[in-house]
Amino acid sequence: MTWEVFSIIGTIAFAISGAIVAMEEEYDILGVYILGIVTAFGGGAVRNLLIGVPVSALWEQGMLFQVALVAMTTVFLFPNNLLKHWRKWGNFFDAIGLAAFAIQGALFATGMNHPISAVVVAAVLTGSGGGIIRDLLAGRRPLVLRAEIYAAWAILAGLIIGFGIASSPLQLYILFVGIVSLRVLSYTYKWRLPNRSLQSAA
Numbered sequence: 001m002t003w004e005v006f007s008i009i010g011t012i013a014f015a016i017s018g019a020i021v022a023m024e025e026e027y028d029i030l031g032v033y034i035l036g037i038v039t040a041f042g043g044g045a046v047r048n049l050l051i052g053v054p055v056s057a058l059w060e061q062g063m064l065f066q067v068a069l070v071a072m073t074t075v076f077l078f079p080n081n082l083l084k085h086w087r088k089w090g091n092f093f094d095a096i097g098l099a100a101f102a103i104q105g106a107l108f109a110t111g112m113n114h115p116i117s118a119v120v121v122a123a124v125l126t127g128s129g130g131g132i133i134r135d136l137l138a139g140r141r142p143l144v145l146r147a148e149i150y151a152a153w154a155i156l157a158g159l160i161i162g163f164g165i166a167s168s169p170l171q172l173y174i175l176f177v178g179i180v181s182l183r184v185l186s187y188t189y190k191w192r193l194p195n196r197s198l199q200s201a202a
Contacts, residue, residue, distance in 0.1 A: 008064070008067060009096060010104055014131070015036040018038065024138075038133045039131060042134070043128065043130035047125040050121065051112065094183075095183035101127045102157040110161060119162035123154045123157050128144040150183070157179050
């Protein structure tokens, strides 16, 4: 049951996130659907490739595709004056998708008895893979590679689940709230990992 809940939460959040980015870039309705779909399912597809699950398993998620289509259609039909406020929530939906899919990916890998390294990779790819594909298709630098702390929270979720610190449904929901909160705090207060630029003043 916990698996399905996180799948639905992540799918809705990332579908909305992708649709909002598409509309910000002034894509047409087809572009909105394509960007929303790849955001919601891209990370899972990449994860499946790397941990040995057939990509065809993606097409067995008929109900999730319907959920994503309803979410994207709802956002697309929102009145412009309300949508302007929704755009401010783009990062929040992205944070929800990151947390839900990172946990889902880690659970997926632990369910297949993969080692801790694979659990962390599955968490990161499921949580951030769709967002990377979304940003590339939208002509943006991937958020996960340039902005506030992002993938580190997916790594944290993978470690907590991989080491068995969180396993019961209640613990997993608490972890979900914690990861969302950390991501929100990181973009609100612009927490960043150390970086080094090779561009120096002349």
